[in-house]
Amino acid sequence: MLRLAMGVLLAMAGVSATAEDVLIADFEADTYGDWNVDGDAFTHPVRADRLDITGHRGLRLANSFGGGDASTGSLTSPLFEVTRGHLAFLIGGGRHPGNTGAELLVDGQSVRNATGDNSGQLRWVTWNVEEFRGREARVRLFDRATGDWGHINADHFLLTDAPRFGAGTWRIDEYRRSADYYTEPFRPAYHFTPELNWMNDPNGLVFLDGEYHLFYQFNPHGNSWGHMSWGHAVSPDLVHWTHLPVALHDELGVMIFSGCAVVDERNTSGFGGPGQTPLVAVYTGHGHGRQTQDLAYSLDRGRSWTKYEQNPVLDIGESEFRDPKVFWHEPTGRWVMVVSLAVAKRIQFYGSPDLKTWTLLSEFGPAGIPGKPNWECPDLFELPIEGEPGQSRWVLEADVGAGSIAGGSGGEYFTGVFDGTTFIADSLDSQWVDFGRDFYAPVSWSNVPPQDGRRLWIGWMNNWETCLNPTWPWRSAMSTPREVTLRRIDGALRMCQQPVRELEALRGERISLGAADLDDAARDVGVHGQQLELIVEFEPGSASEVGLRVLKGDGEETTIGWSAAERSVFVDRTRSGIVDFHERFPGRHAGPLPAVDGRVRLRVLVDRSSVEVFGNAGETVVTDLVFPKSTSDRVELYAVGGAAKVVSCDIWPLKSVWRQPAVGSR
Structure with a gap:
């Protein structure tokens, strides 16, 4: 029979869980029971043994082929309470992002979605729903497609603390051999995108031994936000990127949020050895109700990483304390960390001799646009003023999750002076980094050779308000890398951006x-x-x-x-x-x-x-x-x-x- 949220089952054999799974539905009855059916696509649960469908659980599953591929409709669950950190289910059928799939509705808004992959093989999809714990939600299956593979198959929806994986990196080799590789609808041709799955903020931008490193917020297990880890790619020219394995994985309930990477040339951290210069990642550990600043290091040009055994290195007991950007400040002879108290909308500055022990130096804010819900992903760097020899200003950039000039998320910046301890803004009124909706959390590369002389950065080309856009099997792209300069226009200092000159190598006639x-x-x-x-x-x-x-x-x-x-x-x-x-x-x-x-x-x-x-x-x-x-x-x-x-x-x-x-x- 169709069992709803009242049904509780033990975790699958071989999968460890911290609490029992809660079954939402397994579609084993002859009808969809309390689920609401709209349209002519979802007539009744189907027997998989009578169709070319594999990977299901039990005998029956939900299917929208009731009237053939031309039929359309939706199937919506009753309300249920989100009582676990993840919602997992099996899905297959048509790959039509936005037209066939499953979505999670909270307060009537779609907050997670997934689609099929033009296959009768069902695969696990897991959504991280921790942020909705204690709230009521619905699952909706939808079919708006009428052509080939114009249907969806789904089965075995459950709330769990033990995510099921199957749509992630284990399929990567098959994908690289396929004709679809980087040719899907909407796939950018020269912007960086992950091969598969979800990506957001750029992290850990650093130049080392002829390579630009790009780390990024990445979900190895699905095409929506969750299981945040650091994806990794390198490039000799900011244009042609080579994908590397995931650098830092979430584990033990702690996700790897945004941060930076620095080349510790003086081995102040002690992580290096004779002839070894450590590359040190400084990132936010997110889990167990708090956010802390943690370290990991690499001694092989970022190819393998070791998490510091005495993490965290900075814990002030806050749940919204994140996104460190660290640089060496030569005049004071110490490392400086710029980090956000997100909800308080304050930027804090810390100093350290060794990346391990940190002392609060000062704070900045609140400032800038009023009414913003948070401040995150800060960056701080010095720029010469074009046309004014010997003159420079520091630029402090921070991002808002909502309320930007174009709506949704965006970035603002201030110019001012920084003495290694305190940032003093020229004005507490900020300026917008970008006037579109899809440039967020930009950060700049560290350790760019002095003979190059450029300040280079890149941003997440998406918006938190509209981020569940119709791309598959990846979601999100980075902007083009940009050179950032500072010039006086009509008497005011303005940050200017241009695509890096290396992109010109892609020009045809x-x-x-x-x-x-x-x-x-x-x-x-x-x-x-x-x-x-x-x-x-x-x-x-x-x-x-x-x-x-x-x-x-x-x-x-x-x-x-x-x-x-x-x-x-x-x-x-x-x-x-x-x-x-x-x-x-x-x-x-x-x-x-x-x-x-x-x-x-x-x-x-x-x-x-x-x-x-x-x-x-x-x-x-x-x-x-x-x-x-x-x-x-x-x-x-x-x-x-x-x-x-x-x-x-x-x-x-x-x-x-x-x-x-x-x-x-x-």
């Missing part, structure tokens, strides 16, 4: 359109592509708006424009493709950009599911995700409300860096 007049009209430039770089300079003239439309076709377009009335650059993704997976995804996102000598310069990077727009000298950046059809690939220039001139327009197709597996080992 340049297409130059030359000067052209736009008289309240649009002009198709005759270029097709979803992997493009465009540099366009306009003289807006009497036009109220000028710009370009990319990823255009079949009723879809992403508009990148400049408004004369607002003196702003914007991205409008209202008609960009799939926008209905979250009510706040469609929209128009703008940042201030005055014309310079009557001209506006836009540099645009397009990569299948993203646009990054750099206005003028990079003082205004708008980063947005988009999810168009593969056939939406046209480009047009336009003007509205008057006559404008295109001074120049250069377009380059950009090569993919991902089609062949780039995989390293320990």
Whole structure:
């Protein structure tokens, strides 16, 4: 029979658990019982032995093939209380993100989701639901697809403290051999993405022995947030990345939250030996109701890691104390840690001689935008002021989980002075890092060679409010790596960003359109592509708006424009493709950009599911995700409300860096 949350079963043999599992449903009855059926897809639980389905539990399972692949509908559970840290289940059937799958609803909002993989083989998916413990939730199976594999199979939903794994790294070798490798819909061609599963904040950015290291928040076991560990990749040029095994795994109830990595050249930590320079990771350990700062170290260029046996090295008894960024401060001869008291919205500064013992130096904040729920992922670095020899300022960046200029999560920054102990801001009013919705938690690389001289950073290209977007079998990308500079514009210090010069190696043959007049009209430039770089300079003239439309076709377009009335650059993704997976995804996102000598310069990077727009000298950046059809690939220039001139327009197709597996080992 169909058993709901009242049913309790013992943990599966061979799986250790700290508490008994709670079965939500196993679909062994002839009907779906108290589950609500909508549409004609979910008629009744089906017998797996009469279909080509494997990997199920028991005799029957939930299936949406009631009227064939053309049928649609949903199947929703009664309310149940979340009483364990994870929800695990088996899923198979069609791979149609956003159209076939399972989702967890809390307060009517979808907070977790999963889809099939075009297979009759069911596999385990585990969601971390610790944050919802004690609250009521529902599971909903949905089928909105009508074509091939337009159905979903699911079985054996249970609440557990012993996650079931099966959709994660054990499938990686098979995936690397498949024709789908890095060719799925919406898969970026030159942005970094994990091969499989969920990714968020960049961590541990460091340059060592000719390699840029990129660690990142990673779930080895699924395509939504949970089991946070540090994924790892390296690159010789910030463009071509080699995937390495997971560097730091969650274990014993402690997840590996964000942090940094430093090259301990002086071996202050004592982790090194003769001829060995330790690479030390400083990260937040999250578990057991608190957040602490912990260490791990590597003596082989980051290929293997040892967690410090006396962790934590900094524990102030707080549950929201995270994301350390550490650097060596030469004038004071010590390590400095910048770390966030997240809910208190304060940044703390600590000092240490050896990375193991830390002393509080000072605090900064609250400051910046009012009403933010938290502050996290801080970074602090010094930048020279362009055009002012011998002058510099420190930049303090921190991120807000909600309330950003474009809605949802985003980053703000302050300029000021730092003496190794205290940061004093030029103003307590902050400036926005990015005016789009999809640039978060940027951090900069440490140990970049002095002869290079650049400050380089990268950010998570997603937004916590709309992060469950329609990609599979991975979720989230990093932005392009960017060079960060500081310049005075209209008397005020502004942080400017530009894509790193190394990306120019991906350019194909340049297409130059030359000067052209736009008289309240649009002009198709005759270029097709979803992997493009465009540099366009306009003289807006009497036009109220000028710009370009990319990823255009079949009723879809992403508009990148400049408004004369607002003196702003914007991205409008209202008609960009799939926008209905979250009510706040469609929209128009703008940042201030005055014309310079009557001209506006836009540099645009397009990569299948993203646009990054750099206005003028990079003082205004708008980063947005988009999810168009593969056939939406046209480009047009336009003007509205008057006559404008295109001074120049250069377009380059950009090569993919991902089609062949780039995989390293320990």
